[in-house]
Amino acid sequence: IVVLLATLLCAAAAVVSSWEDDNLHHHGGHKSGRCVRRCEDRPWHQRPRCLEQCREEEREKRQERSRHEADDRSGKGSSEDEREREQEKEEKDRRPYVFDRRSFRRVVRSEQGSLRVLRPFDEVSRLLRGIRDYRVAVLEANPRSFVVPSHTDAHCICYVAEGEGVVTTIENGERRSYTIKQGHVFVAPAGAVTYLANTDGRKKLVITKILHTISVPGEFQ
Numbered sequence: 401i402v403v404l405l406a407t408l409l410c411a412a413a414a415v416v417s418s419w420e421d422d423n424l425h426h427h428g429g430h431k432s433g434r435c436v437r438r439c440e441d442r443p444w445h446q447r448p449r450c451l452e453q454c455r456e457e458e459r460e461k462r463q464e465r466s467r468h469e470a471d472d473r474s475g476k477g478s479s480e481d482e483r484e485r486e487q488e489k490e491e492k493d494r495r496p497y498v499f500d501r502r503s504f505r506r507v508v509r510s511e512q513g514s515l516r517v518l519r520p521f522d523e524v525s526r527l528l529r530g531i532r533d534y535r536v537a538v539l540e541a542n543p544r545s546f547v548v549p550s551h552t553d554a555h556c557i558c559y560v561a562e563g564e565g566v567v568t569t570i571e572n573g574e575r576r577s578y579t580i581k582q583g584h585v586f587v588a589p590a591g592a593v594t595y596l597a598n599t600d601g602r603k604k605l606v607i608t609k610i611l612h613t614i615s616v617p618g619e620f621q
Contacts, residue, residue, distance in 0.1 A: 435453075435454035435457065435458075436451065436454055438450070439451050439454065497527075497528065499518060499536075503518055503519065504516035504517060504518050504538065505517055505518075505519065511542075512541065512542050512545035512546075513539070513540045513541040513542050513545055513547070513604075514539075514540050515537060515538070515539050515540075516537065516538045516540075517535060517536070517537045517538075518535060518536040518537070520532060520535065520618035520619075521534065521535075521618070522617075522618060523618075532617050532618050533612060533613050533617045533618060534610060534611065534612055534613070534618075535554070535610075535611040535613065535618060535620060536608070536609065536610060536611070537608075537609040537611060538561075538606065538607070538608050538609070539605075539606070539607045539608075539609065540604055540605070540606050541563075541565070541596070541597075541598040541604065541605040541606075541607075542598065542604055543598055543600055543601050543602055543603060543604065544598060544599075544600075544601055545597070545598050545605075546595070546596075546597045546598075547595055547596045547597070548595060549570075549593050549594065549595040550593070550594065550595070551590075551591055551592060551593050551594065552588075552590065552611065552620050552621065553590055553591065553613075553614060553615055553620055553621055554590050554611040554612055554613045554614060554620035555587075555588075555589055555590045555611070555612040555614065556587065556588040556589075556590075556594075556609050556610070556611050556612075557585065557587055557609070557610045557612075558585065558586050558587070558588060558607050558608070558609050559584075559585050559607065559608045559609075559610075560580050560581060560582050560583060560584045560585070560586075560605070560606075560607055561582065561606040561607065561608050562582055562603065562604060562605065562606035563581070563582065563598060563600050563603045563604050563605035563606060564579070564580060564581035564582065564598075564599060564600050564603075564605065565579075565580055565581075565596055565597050565598045565599045565600070565605045566578070566579055566580070566596060566597050566599060567580050567586060567594065567595075567596040568594070568595055568596065569586075569588055569589075569592050569593065569594050570592065570593040570594075571589055571591075571592040571593075580596075590614050
């Protein structure tokens with residue numbers, strides 16, 4: 401019985417020692433090593449439970465480190481996004497003369513088309529103060545649509561960017577009509593009554609306008 405008991409004790413000690421070595425190898429840190437060494441002071445029948453607690457503590461620490469690393473990566477990503485936005489803003493400030501579709505404000509809209517206007521140049525950048533008397537607008541007329549007669553208090557140079565149609569201007573009682581298509585340029589003086597029609601049945605008529613304001617700089621009606 402004594403021999404059998406001694407054999408069992410040796411086997412248990414070998415298993416616990418192997419378990420401790422594996423635990424130290426897998427966790428590889430001095431903190432887990434200290435936990436394992438604390439377990440060595442426990443009675444042999446308490447060591448397995450002690451080592452299990454060491455493993456649970458190590459798992460919790462790893463999970464916490466993973467959360468911290470994820471937070472760090474998220475914070476780094478946010479910082480990178482902020483830097484990208486700042487770079488885009490700086491690049492836009494360096495190129496105040498570049499405008500996309502979002503730079504325009506829609507002032508007229510219907511089922512047959514729309515009119516979009518670019519904000520005053522001197523509001524965009526101080527570099528553009530020299531052209532503050534000018535505005536840019538884009539007129540879009542759907543196929544087979546008619547733009548009713550109207551006039552503005554600004555001189556207008558119109559460029560046909562897409563499509564074709566007929567434009568009519570009435571100035572000082574004199575009426576002029578023109579056939580227009582892509583690439584054509586025509587002028588509508590301030591106060592002149594202008595109306596046009598898109599004669600194409602498939603394409604939009606797109607006209608880009610440069611408006612020279614004559615009363616309040618950069619303002620027209």
